Amino acid sequence: MRAHLLRLVLTGLVVVLSVGFTAATLILTDSLDAGTRKELAADAEGVDLAVLAPSGGTMSPDEVAAVAGADGVAAAAPQGGVALHTVDDDGRIDPFASALLLAASLDTEVPDGGVLLDERSADRLGLAAGDEITVAAEGSTDLVTLPIAGLTELSADGVDDLELTAGWDLLREFADPPGASRVDLRLAGDADAAAVRAGLAAEYDVVTGSELAQQLASSSSQREALRIPLLMLGAVSLIVAAFVIANTFRILVAQRTRELALLRTVGATRRQVLRGVLAESAAIGLAGSLVGIAAGALTAQVTGSVLGESMVLTVTGATLAWSVAIGVLMTVGSALLPARAATRVSPLAALQAVPDGADSRTAGRARVVFGLLGLVAGALVLLAGAASGTSGGGAGLILVVFGAAVCFLGLLILGPKVVPPLVRVIGAVAARLAGGSRSTAELATANAVRNPRRVAATTAALLIGVTTVAGFLTVVESSRQSVDVVVDGRVPADFAVRTAADEPIPGDVTRAIEELPEVGTVVEDGTDQLAVNAADGVDSDDARAAIVAATEGHPELSVQSFAQRRAEFEEELNEAVNLVLAILALALVIAFIGIANTLSLSVHERTREIGLLRALGLTRRQTRVMLGVEAALMGAVAAVVGSVAGALFAWAAVASIDQLEFVVPWGQLVISAAVATLLGVLASIAPGHRAAMTSPVMALAAE
Structure with a gap:
């Protein structure tokens, strides 16, 4: 390796890039999960006891009141969430825009009737403390305007939906039926926690604050939605790297024919030559994997910062083991065939001139047969998956992927x-x-x-x-x-009039839209949508404005382009x-x-x-x-x-x-x-x- 170090640098760089991508994916997803678990566990800070609702159910307002009024309880914070809809620029309920109303925690103060808006949504919507936001409960046509009392961070479970935080009383107004998933309790200074827990445990499942933190942390799901696609794409780079490494070792072995033959002449056995070449590949794989892990950790840290996600850089033993194993096995496996070729070098080859690397061999009969079989078999599976089309569901796409892989393998052979x-x-x-x-x-x-x-x-x-x-x-x-x-x-139309209510679109509204001069055709698409086309020669903005005016007084009807x-x-x-x-x-x-x-x-x-x-x-x-x-x-x-x-x-x-x-x-x-x-x-x-x-x-x- 010392003698051929410069020639192996690029091979090592290939290992670094391939393993680095894999390590970055594992470290990023582990770090995001660790950050999420930390945030979830933080929700249990300051909680002495937590009363949990039955599995899959909620606690009614009367049950919440009974828990909050138990002896020794100084403060109670029911927890739960309600899905809402926000309104669009026309002041109509947008069926595609969701919001989540969450109950405030023990240490979060929210004025009566007010809400806290998450900072990410505030930046996106251009809202700030002192502004107002209009929402509607699911299935309701009543618009409610809520004052924004302040801004808060997105919850650990938050995704793309807008989040609002409110007091328990306000949340109950939107919930149907109202209920809490749990009630967090803070005990009075002179209260006996064990006695309070024993008194409540007769009717409810009660846990301590530390137990609640563990439950919340363990509820954090692994980010498989992010991890699996990235690893699949990373597999492409690993396959490419395997070809590059195999080709490099094949050339190196060809160049070292005379050297290997001289080793055989002075007594080296075929097994020793094989072990020597494989040891080189293992060392390159190990060194490249370690550097790749370091590069992956740095990449994960930078990516987390760019995404703006809360994360704690986490490099687990499993990540280290998998990354090193992938790098070493890929490198050694790619070098195996060239290493076997090295063992076939005859000692007499040492007396010959150094080869120039020319090799007129193309493909033996076995290679041609296996290659054609792969092409034909893969093509048949590919066509079967394509033919399944509308009737095969997801199975058709799976067949296509498998057939493409087999077909491509035949092409490579x-x-x-x-x-x-x-x-x-x-x-x-x-x-x-x-x-x-x-x-x-x-x-x-x-x-x-x-x-x-x-x-x-x-x-x-x-x-x-x-x-x-x-x-x-x-x-x-x-x-x-x-x-x-x-x-x-x-919906062959320019616009859709949708209702967010549980009732169909009123007939008088449909007739009003049909009579508009700016409207060409109106087609009822079920009971909850109208497909509307603008009349010939009418500007789309003018047609939309006319439809919005015709649906005035119906906040549940949104006009979408x-x-x-x-x-x-x-x-x-x-x-x-x-x-x-x-x-x-x-x-x-x-x-x-x-x-x-x-x-x-x-x-x-x-x-x-x-x-x-x-x-x-x-x-x-x-x-x-x-x-x-x-x-x-x-x-x-x-x-x-x-x-x-x-x-x-x-x-x-x-x-x-x-x-x-x-x-x-x-x-x-x-x-x-x-x-x-x-x-x-x-x-x-x-x-x-x-x-x-x-x-x-x-x-x-x-x-």
Whole structure:
């Protein structure tokens, strides 16, 4: 390792990135949970005893009053929550805008009739202490305006809903039926806690403040909704990294053929050679994993700060164990086949010249058979999942994912048979377009395909990333375009008039809307919604204003624009897309390192060849161009095959989901393909500079 340290740096960096992503995901979710548990446990501070409602039920106001009036109780704070609706800009009840009214804790003071608003919602709505907020109970048409007495932090269980904190009396007015999930008690100074608990325990389940804190902390659910998708995306980077590591060790073993043969000559056994190579990979995996864990912890801390979430940086033993195990096993597993190849080196090979790394072998019969079987079997499963469509439910999508994985595995197995011909085709096109640099492009194409297995392995890393990105972009664009189709299919209208009440829309309101000159057609969609189209030539804002005026006096009727809903959906979708693409970029970065690693090692083993070309007249610029074209060809092949495979897999996924229409985002696919090709060119800069600076005399003298 000391002798080949510089060659192994990039391999170690691949391990750091892969393990770092996994560790960051585990540490982030653990830290968020720890922060949530800490906040939940803080709700029990100052509580001497807590009286719990029966499992799945609530305590009535009379029961709450009886508990609060028990001997020895100085203060009581019933706890519970009620779902509400807020109003939109028209002053109408918005059925899509929810709010949660929570009861105040023992140490929280709220004026009678007033509420505390969470700070996040206050910033979003532009409200402050002294303002008012209008709400309505679920199913009610009565609007209630509440004064905002102050601001408070979002509760530990808070999600996206607006939160209000109020006294028990105000909460009871909105609850139907009114009830408390528990009652927190503070005892008088001279009260005997055990006696009070014994007196209440005859009818209720009573716990101490510390016991309540433990229950609240344990109720914090693990953030699987965040953890599982991130780990699935991280698996993509791990797979890419495995290809890069395997390819690196394959090249290193090929370069060290003479060294390993000399070891065999002086007495090293096949087992010792195998253990030596695997020990190197294990050391790289361990070192990279430890650095990756540190990088993951830093990333988790920064991410938590950016998200603005309450978190306590938590690195558990399980996270350390899983991260190290993943890094070491991935590295050792990727190096296993190259290590076995090292054991086949004959001692007689020490008498031969140092190999130049050329390997004309493409794919044996067994590889071709297994590759074709994988392609055919995966394609059949893929088509079965797509055909299940509307009748298969979620099972169809599962079949598509499994079939795509098998099909893609078959494609990777056939890589040495498929990639070189594609490189030759694209290289021939590049040579024709190269003009005066045609000979350099032809030379680069020949060098790229001289080792089919290596070019296939190098391309595979980038191919995985491009396929994932292309498939994801296609599914997202199909979903985005299908929104209009689905919405227009269900409610083919410009506006929807919805009721938040339990009763149908009044007939006189429907007739009033139908008689508006700004309105074209009105269709009743059930009893709780009207689909309204603007008349021809009428501005949508004018039509909406007329509909709002026609529904005046009915706060339960909200007028919603489908265009606005589509825009809101697309905004949310774009945010999710940007996040996932940022994560998938990690796979492309790892593939970029793989290409750079391969070219760097290739330059090292081709030192004499490059020196000969330089001696024959190849300039430094032509040397850099040659390596750049090689890398660009690998990137282009990965871009073309990955885009096609990703689009096909996305088609099957879209076909397996009801009411989605398949749309190919040609522009985005072209951009992703261009990025993949550009990554190949960028990866060649450092190796190309090194090759160009090689002295022809020194290169020809090198062994």
